[in-house]
Amino acid sequence: SARVMPTQERKLFSSTLFHKIFKAHTSLSLKKCKGCLYKISTSMVEKGTSLLKMMEISVAEAEKRTGKNAVNMQETYTVYLIETRPVDAASEGTNPVPDSLWRRYSEFELLRNYLLVTYPFSVVPPLPEKRAEFVWHKLSADNMDPDFVERRRVGLENFLLRVASHPDLSSDKIFYSFLTEENGWKETVFETGFQAKADSRLKALNATFRVKNPDKRFAEMKHYGDELQSVISQLLRVRARAADRLYGVYKVHGNYGRVFSEWSAIEKEMGDGLQSAGHHMDAYAASVDDILEEEEHYADQLKEYLFYADALRAVCRKHELTQYELEMAAQDLTSKKQQREELATGTIRTFSLKGMTSKLFGQETPEQREAKVKMLETQIEEGEELVKERNTECEEFVKSAWVDIERFKEQKDHDLREALISYAIMQISMCKKGIQVWNNAKECFSKM
Amino acid sequence: MSEVSMTRKQQDLILPNGTPVDTSSPASSSSLLNRLQLDDDLDGETRDLFVTVDDPKKHVSTMETYITYRVCTKTTRTEFDLPEYSVRRRYQDFDWLRNKLEESQPTHLIPPLPEKFVMKGVVDRFSEEFVETRRKALDKFLKRVADHPVLSFNEHFNAFLSAKDLNKRQGLALLTKMGESVKYVTGGYKLRARPVEFAAMGDYLDVFTQKLGTIDRIAQRIIKEQSEFLMELREYGPVYSSWSSFEEDLHDPLEGVSGCVSNCSSALEELTEDMSEDFLPVLREYVLYIESMKNVLKKRDQVQAEYETKLEAVVFREDKKTPVPSDVEKCQDRVECFNADLKADWDRWQNNKRQDFRQLLTGMADKNIQYYEKCLAAWESLIPLLQDKQDAKGETN
Numbered sequence: 001s002a003r004v005m006p007t008q009e010r011k012l013f014s015s016t017l018f019h020k021i022f023k024a025h026t027s028l029s030l031k032k033c034k035g036c037l038y039k040i041s042t043s044m045v046e047k048g049t050s051l052l053k054m055m056e057i058s059v060a061e062a063e064k065r066t067g068k069n070a071v072n073m074q075e076t077y078t079v080y081l082i083e084t085r086p087v088d089a090a091s092e093g094t095n096p097v098p099d100s101l102w103r104r105y106s107e108f109e110l111l112r113n114y115l116l117v118t119y120p121f122s123v124v125p126p127l128p129e130k131r132a133e134f135v136w137h138k139l140s141a142d143n144m145d146p147d148f149v150e151r152r153r154v155g156l157e158n159f160l161l162r163v164a165s166h167p168d169l170s171s172d173k174i175f176y177s178f179l180t181e182e183n184g185w186k187e188t189v190f191e192t193g194f195q196a197k198a199d200s201r202l203k204a205l206n207a208t209f210r211v212k213n214p215d216k217r218f219a220e221m222k223h224y225g226d227e228l229q230s231v232i233s234q235l236l237r238v239r240a241r242a243a244d245r246l247y248g249v250y251k252v253h254g255n256y257g258r259v260f261s262e263w264s265a266i267e268k269e270m271g272d273g274l275q276s277a278g279h280h281m282d283a284y285a286a287s288v289d290d291i292l293e294e295e296e297h298y299a300d301q302l303k304e305y306l307f308y309a310d311a312l313r314a315v316c317r318k319h320e321l322t323q324y325e326l327e328m329a330a331q332d333l334t335s336k337k338q339q340r341e342e343l344a345t346g347t348i349r350t351f352s353l354k355g356m357t358s359k360l361f362g363q364e365t366p367e368q369r370e371a372k373v374k375m376l377e378t379q380i381e382e383g384e385e386l387v388k389e390r391n392t393e394c395e396e397f398v399k400s401a402w403v404d405i406e407r408f409k410e411q412k413d414h415d416l417r418e419a420l421i422s423y424a425i426m427q428i429s430m431c432k433k434g435i436q437v438w439n440n441a442k443e444c445f446s447k448m
Numbered sequence: 449m450s451e452v453s454m455t456r457k458q459q460d461l462i463l464p465n466g467t468p469v470d471t472s473s474p475a476s477s478s479s480l481l482n483r484l485q486l487d488d489d490l491d492g493e494t495r496d497l498f499v500t501v502d503d504p505k506k507h508v509s510t511m512e513t514y515i516t517y518r519v520c521t522k523t524t525r526t527e528f529d530l531p532e533y534s535v536r537r538r539y540q541d542f543d544w545l546r547n548k549l550e551e552s553q554p555t556h557l558i559p560p561l562p563e564k565f566v567m568k569g570v571v572d573r574f575s576e577e578f579v580e581t582r583r584k585a586l587d588k589f590l591k592r593v594a595d596h597p598v599l600s601f602n603e604h605f606n607a608f609l610s611a612k613d614l615n616k617r618q619g620l621a622l623l624t625k626m627g628e629s630v631k632y633v634t635g636g637y638k639l640r641a642r643p644v645e646f647a648a649m650g651d652y653l654d655v656f657t658q659k660l661g662t663i664d665r666i667a668q669r670i671i672k673e674q675s676e677f678l679m680e681l682r683e684y685g686p687v688y689s690s691w692s693s694f695e696e697d698l699h700d701p702l703e704g705v706s707g708c709v710s711n712c713s714s715a716l717e718e719l720t721e722d723m724s725e726d727f728l729p730v731l732r733e734y735v736l737y738i739e740s741m742k743n744v745l746k747k748r749d750q751v752q753a754e755y756e757t758k759l760e761a762v763v764f765r766e767d768k769k770t771p772v773p774s775d776v777e778k779c780q781d782r783v784e785c786f787n788a789d790l791k792a793d794w795d796r797w798q799n800n801k802r803q804d805f806r807q808l809l810t811g812m813a814d815k816n817i818q819y820y821e822k823c824l825a826a827w828e829s830l831i832p833l834l835q836d837k838q839d840a841k842g843e844t845n
Contacts, residue, residue: 231690238683245673255662261658413697425706431827
């Protein structure tokens with residue numbers, strides 16, 4: 001249910017103004033929302049991207065919908081409300097109704113795939129996980145579970161803000177219309193023909209195996225991506241198991257509550273102390289739910305970088321591909337030049353079918369040879385053009401990609417440090433709560 | 449026989465006549481007083497008997513290996529020849545004492561001893577933890593006896609505390625064991641109904657046993673869950689370390705977190721061990737105490753039953769087979785004595801129980817508080833380390 005904007009505000013969103021925006025560097029971190037621990041840290045912000053200067057973006061709500069899917073079957077899915085609001089108007093205090101539209105997860109996926117293909121030199125921000133993984137027993141792995149939906153809502157907002165603060169991605173038209181045009185967006189995306197530009201998996205894999213001289217830095221980055229993914233996976237797995245155990249420890253203390261209560265019934269002087277201590281034990285047991293919910297946010301922060309590792313590796317793989325294609329073109333050119341040389345000098349060093357057949361069926365006529373030479377010359381010319389092209393492509397890719405990789409590195413160091421700080425703060429809060437509860441219980445015991 | 453000190457290296461000097469000389473500092477007057485827990489509801493009552501059990505030592509001989517404990521006594525009572533004693537006793541001797549007390553003071557509640565038998569494969573009888581746990585229980589046992597207005601004056605108790613060599617006495621005691629026990633073994637008389645107040649005691653003990661059992665199970669479960677949590681933490685911390693190995697900027701923060709988790713793990717291990725060693729044994733000892741109390745109640749029932757049966761016989765029969773009235777009077781006296789002793793002991797026991805559990809539970813709370821305080825300190829000290837680079841970066845920018 002998109003709300004209609006007054007014409008005055010619409011002006012801000014006109015495409016002419018939009019095209020005038022310039023790129024700038026930013027490292028805006030995650031936005032604080034509804035009790036989660038992400039926070040804006042503007043410590044490294046010089047200039048926000050023009051898009052973010054213009055509009056505020058949020059994923060405000062989530063709703064369940066039912067409808068018919070592609071095979072005409074009933075399905076239930078969740079849609080998310082994307083709200084955008086002009087920055088100026090908000091700061092003026094007029095606080096207009098935000099523009100909004102509903103999107104489902106698959107549309108976010110489509111957007112991301114488009115960005116991946118269109119900006120292969122960018123480390124494209126990841127989406128929150130499709131299915132709940134690394135769960136500990138209490139958390140549901142069900143996509144319809146309200147807690148999961150809520151965390152996903154936060155993750156999707158995070159994704160949009162990341163894209164909106166990226167120097168290259170933020171000025172993309174498709175992204176802009178994702179935020180503003182509810183109807184017909186899908187068609188617009190397909191019309192770009194991005195799917196045709198996508199590299200096939202086989203092609204990419206082939207390049208990875210066969211590339212001879214990839215840029216060392218990219219090889220290192222790829223290795224880093226592998227290690228990061230491995231270590232964060234391990235961390236998340238162990239953390240989930242530990243969370244499970246911690247839950248057990250706290251909850252069993254709740255049993256003290258019950259038994260102290262029963263025991264106090266047969267006591268005279270000890271009764272009150274026992275009873276009240278029991279209540280504190282109940283409170284202690286109950287406190288673990290909040291503790292573990294907070295920790296889930298930390299896990300989400302780690303997960304984002306788990307998926308970011310994949311995006312990083314994608315850029316490195318693209319480099320390998322461009323490098324490989326350059327190498328292939330160069331190799332091809334070299335072999336063609338060699339063939340020309342052979343034809344000119346009459347020596348056959350390389351194996352060719354022509355060479356064999358000529359041996360078997362006799363030499364060619366001078367006319368035939370000349371025709372061949374001419375053809376080769378053309379091919380060599382074209383080949384040289386191709387090598388030039390691919391070389392430029394490769395160089396430009398390396399340049400752009402490395403800029404974004406450096407940007408990503410800084411962002412990663414900053415964000416993960418923040419995540420660790422908020423994790424430590426969480427632990428401190430948990431310890432303080434523990435001390436308080438046990439002090440309360442101790443007081444009750446001492447009155448026994 | 450070789451002696452191996454379990455805790456401290458000390459020389460015990462024992463003079464030929466059996467009296468010990470305390471040369472080692474821990475047994476000196478002031479420290480002895482300091483180590484004793486003074487019963488805090490004895491207002492105005494001056495204590496004149498202090499007993500402690502300490503200094504476990506391992507004795508290895510060709511026949512057997514066993515532990516002895518030093519039993520120190522300080523007293524102003526005239527029943528004792530000397531004001532101070534220091535003797536060495538083994539578990540066997542404590543067991544002997546308890547049996548003698550039960551026989552000679554059947555109307556009284558005798559405090560329990562820690563479990564006699566331990567499965568050889570399961571528990572290491574000579575491990576520091578086991579010996580220490582047992583020492584504490586034996587110390588408690590003697591203190592409870594020493595605090596008892598009747599039991600503390602028992603001759604066997606006196607001998608236990610003062611005699612250099614108990615063995616001879618034990619030998620004699622075995623012979624007289626049969627004779628003494630005959631006194632209160634009544635011929636299986638059936639009691640019609642327990643008087644209300646004693647029935648209430650019995651009910652209380654039944655429910656209390658149940659609750660203690662539940663608490664024991666809960667405590668064990670918590671220890672188990674904590675141990676499993678600890679196992680995960682021991683795997684969790686090092687992952688941060690291995691992560692730090694391929695990071696530059698994040699190296700120190702990640703190492704810091706790893707160290708922190710490691711500190712918390714150690715703190716948790718301490719908590720679990722303390723609960724195992726201090727909390728559970730005391731709980732279990734109380735279950736034994738309750739069993740003793742129940743037995744005393746049963747004995748009381750027997751005495752009353754005997755009296756009632758004999759009384760009935762007198763009332764309903766008139767021929768020569770009737771028991772001598774003085775016999776019935778004796779029984780009546782016995783019942784009344786027993787009831788009085790039991791009531792007094794019950795009140796004392798209830799009071800001690802309240803204090804013991806107050807101390808036990810407060811101790812449990814304290815241990816948990818200490819655990820959280822250690823973890824808090826670790827995480828708080830990490831924060832500046834985590835924020836450090838940021839400030840440095842800000843400055844260089």
